[in-house]
Amino acid sequence: MTTTITDFIFPKIHTFPPLYTKQPNSTILSNQLDSWCQIILSYCEYYRITSLTINGIPKYTQLETIDLEKIPPIFENKTINRTTNDDFKSSIIHHLIYKLNKAEYINPKKPELGIYIYWRSLVEWGQLLYDYVDNSGQLGTVLTIYELTKSDENGLPDSLKNLDETLLIKIVKDFLIKQGKAQILMTEDNEIGGVKIV
């Protein structure tokens, strides 16, 4: 994990000036929104970003070697001097959440906390997690959040390393528990003490 990552290469449409203006023609607009969402998803997947603020600023990445403040922004292109305004940004995010189901508010009651970006769906994340626990022979063992995201000892795959803890808990709660494949154990202080995947 010492190598640094080169800058994401945006598709050519990212330098097309009208992309930054919300198009009045509805057919074109829906295409434009699709293009924007595609850009966000590949950008986040490239930098392994799992959450954004509602203004499209990266919040969390699994990669420890990158500085989120130094990577090129999504909604701004300095070479052509264009930015997406807040109103249009929120249309794009709305499209990503409700039309494409590729994002979700971190807390629906507090949208200002930002959104999770699902370039990998909760189901796929859950499957990865389950496969790891299964393959390492740890089914039925109580594992701490630390062991599931940071530990080097049991061959934790890169895809899961440094996963945002809140996202991890969401994956367990929204998918694995519903499937009857996991339990969460609470400590006396009402904090999460561990996860048991069965």
Next chain:
Amino acid sequence: MNYSWQQDRDAYSQLGRSINERHTDQLSTQLSVFQSALVNFASEHGDEIKQNLEFRSKFTQICNSVGIDPLDLILYTNSSSTTSNKSRGDNFYIALAVRITEVCQKTRDLNGGLIALKELISILKDSDSLQINISQSDIERSLIHLNTLGKGYTILNINDKKWLKFTSATGSGISNDQKKVYELCSFMGGFVTYRLLRDNYDWDKIRCKTVVEEMIMNGLVWVDTQGDNGEYQFWEPSWISN
């Protein structure tokens, strides 16, 4: 102890990776051998495939399972090895016409139904697994076949470049004024403004507005409100793929 365990694991995963890679290589070689065998088969037994219905449906199944579009095969087997276009049969142009309609349909929401021939050809070449040479005159000949079904496709000359205009059954053609907007776009590197239209064509305010607004409605241009000095720019979408 821990350290050597780590080394073991690295060695194993490296081994796993190299076995995987070898497998993928072998499989893709096999697949391409099989694909080319299929192509040869199609050119040798073309008549039989055409005449025998059962044989044809089996053959199409095989094509699908190895990821070859039967349409590509028709294109390929009828494109013939000679460089002279004259020897290409009607089947080639009909198959090409199908491909052209596919591309036009797929890109219409982005470009409003106006596509540069150069761009069309490059999309056709990209989507085709068998590398067939397609020229502008091939496209024009295919369109003759297509237009017997109704005049939905026309070739336009804008600034010495050829464009294909695709209109739906209800849609209208492209007006002279709209053509002039596109002409100016290509001079200006992709966009026009009201001022540029006025200065170049001496159109009055209303005429500029009418033409541009209709083009926005038809998806022929995109609006950019962030131009220099806040002047609106109207961009032709084929810029994206140029």
